[in-house]
Amino acid sequence: MKHLNEEQLVLYYYGEEAEGRRSTGELSQGVEQHLGACEECRAAYHTLQRVLNSVDSFPVPERAEDYETRVWKSIEGHIGKKRTFSRWFSWRPLALAVAMAAMLVVAFYAGRTVRKPGAGVETADAGQVRERVLLVAVGDHLERSQMVLVELANASTARNGGKLDISYETRTAEDLLEANRLYRQTASSAGDVGTAALLEDLERVLIEIAHSPAAVSTKQLEELRAQIEDRGILFKVKVFGSQLEQRESAPVKGQTTL
Amino acid sequence: MEDSDSVAVARVKSGDGEAYRGLVDRHSRSVFRLAFRMTGNESDAEDVVQETFMRAYKQLHRWEARSSFSTWLYRIAANYSLDLVRRRKRHAEVGLEESRGNGEDATDVIRALPSTAPGPERLMISGHVQEKVAATLKELSQQERTAFVLRHFEGQSIEEISGALGLSSNAAKHSIFRAVQKLRRALEPLVGEAS
Numbered sequence: 001m002k003h004l005n006e007e008q009l010v011l012y013y014y015g016e017e018a019e020g021r022r023s024t025g026e027l028s029q030g031v032e033q034h035l036g037a038c039e040e041c042r043a044a045y046h047t048l049q050r051v052l053n054s055v056d057s058f059p060v061p062e063r064a065e066d067y068e069t070r071v072w073k074s075i076e077g078h079i080g081k082k083r084t085f086s087r088w089f090s091w092r093p094l095a096l097a098v099a100m101a102a103m104l105v106v107a108f109y110a111g112r113t114v115r116k117p118g119a120g121v122e123t124a125d126a127g128q129v130r131e132r133v134l135l136v137a138v139g140d141h142l143e144r145s146q147m148v149l150v151e152l153a154n155a156s157t158a159r160n161g162g163k164l165d166i167s168y169e170t171r172t173a174e175d176l177l178e179a180n181r182l183y184r185q186t187a188s189s190a191g192d193v194g195t196a197a198l199l200e201d202l203e204r205v206l207i208e209i210a211h212s213p214a215a216v217s218t219k220q221l222e223e224l225r226a227q228i229e230d231r232g233i234l235f236k237v238k239v240f241g242s243q244l245e246q247r248e249s250a251p252v253k254g255q256t257t258l
Numbered sequence: 259m260e261d262s263d264s265v266a267v268a269r270v271k272s273g274d275g276e277a278y279r280g281l282v283d284r285h286s287r288s289v290f291r292l293a294f295r296m297t298g299n300e301s302d303a304e305d306v307v308q309e310t311f312m313r314a315y316k317q318l319h320r321w322e323a324r325s326s327f328s329t330w331l332y333r334i335a336a337n338y339s340l341d342l343v344r345r346r347k348r349h350a351e352v353g354l355e356e357s358r359g360n361g362e363d364a365t366d367v368i369r370a371l372p373s374t375a376p377g378p379e380r381l382m383i384s385g386h387v388q389e390k391v392a393a394t395l396k397e398l399s400q401q402e403r404t405a406f407v408l409r410h411f412e413g414q415s416i417e418e419i420s421g422a423l424g425l426s427s428n429a430a431k432h433s434i435f436r437a438v439q440k441l442r443r444a445l446e447p448l449v450g451e452a453s
Contacts, residue, residue, distance in 0.1 A: 007431075010438050014409060016416055050449040051442050055410060058391045060291045061300055071286040072279050074308050079275040079315055143341050150424035155320075165319045234424070 004034055004041045009048050138183050138195060139244045141176070142237050145202055148172050148209065149234045152224060163215045173209035180206055198240050205233050263327035270318060282311055285328060289335045295407045296339035298396055306342060310335040332412055333422040340404050340423075387448050394444040398437050405430050406437035 004012075012031040035042050064070070148169050155164055184199035208227050216224065228234055263284070269277035286307055293306035313334050314321075321330050395403055404423060408414040414422070420430035 006439070007435055010435060014434075047446060047449075048438075048442065051445045052410065052438070054387050054445055054449045055391050055441060057388045058295065058395065059388055060294050063287055063290060067290070068283040068286050071307055071311065072282045075282070075311050075315070076275075076279070078312055079278050140345055143344060146424070147337060147341070151320075153424065154421055168317050168320070 003038065004031060004044075006044075006048075009041075009045050012045070013048060013052060134183075134186060134190065135244055138187070138199075139241065141179055141183055142202075142241050142244070144172075145176050145180070145206065146234065146237050146241065148176065149205070149228055149237065152209065152221075153228060153234060155221060162218050164221055165215050166209075166212060166221075167214035170210055170212050170214060173206045177203065177206045177210050195240075198236055201231055201233055201236065205231060267318060267321060267327065270315070278311075278315060281314075281327070281331075285331055286311070288328070289331060292332055292335050292407065292412060293339050295395070295411055296336060296404060297343055298392070302339075302342055302346070306335055306339050309338050313338065329414060329418060332408065332414070333418075336404055336408055336422055340400055343400055387445070390444055390448060391441070394441050398440060399433075401425075402433045402437040402440070405433035406441075409434050 008031060035045055152166065152169055155166070180199055180203050184196050184203060187195040187199060205227055208224060212220065212224060263281060266277045266280045270281075289307050289310055290303050293303035293310075294300065297303050297306065310331065314331055317334070321327060395406075398406065401423065405419050405425075408419045408422065409416070416427055416431050416434070419425075419434075420427045423430060425433070
């Protein structure tokens, strides 16, 4: 008798079919029949059940009785005031980019003026600070860009009369575009060719999104999606983001690029 | 519930900002629970709740009435939680922000956990199963943790999770498998003894 593997047991526990859809019952019946007949698999499944049931004991702090009121009070100032809200959102990526660029400049001059050549270790520290600051900033920027790209990659006009409002994405892309230019220039100045190249690719896609109409037709959405897919930008951003995380967590010594 | 969500959204879209309060009342606790399970930090979870409702308001035109409003909302919360945890980690590494949770946040369950495994006698206490669960969740990668939390606690399907995280179904499924394997390795000795 062929035993059930762990994946099958996990999918059965969660009521999922092997290909990722919710169970229609056929697969469940097969697994149930097997579990009824096979003591070994039954024991394995009971252990899995106990483990996963114990996860439910993970404690979540209770909220106060007036929690909902507090949440509402914290956001109600932004509800119904779209223009203010929009501005509040839109200045953040650019402001962050400007702040990061300013920090880089400070770190750069601190390294040149305070720590003179000869103090080798200290100069290396200043370089590392610059590098880390830029890593953080670019990492954040890529994550924000990724969210816009994922939204568009998953968007559909099917249930909206053949039109889709992407005004939020176009506005966000405009904001990201400004920040992207700053980071690309900084990366180029720092001699980090790889980062500059990625940001250049991203910039082209962000320009396309930013220049798109607020409401797109199916065809326009397909074209936009094709731009994203043709350049493989979503994949590149994800891979680069993972690499950045590794580089951030790696020891700082000996790193010379961004 | 979904019917009343749809009605509330329709009212908001027609300009009745107050109608959004009904959605906040209905979903803020569950969004908090999701956010806390994702971030492991109470004040971060509070931030996620606030940001999720603001983002959802801004993107309300994107919600399609045929899908569940709560699933859509959780998707926003999960993505923002993921974003927040990554940023926290990155900022902490470069020292751009002050260390959080140095005794101020007593309910920060995950960060307060000891890093070493507790001894056998302590494991007999059920509270330590909770601690072990929290510690193991902390050790999962962000993708594993997000996929697992959405599947296990929120009951989202693999398809919904893959859509929320921008992953293939296969990648979402394997993230869940890896999470379950790690939890199993950590918890099996405890729950085995308890049974």
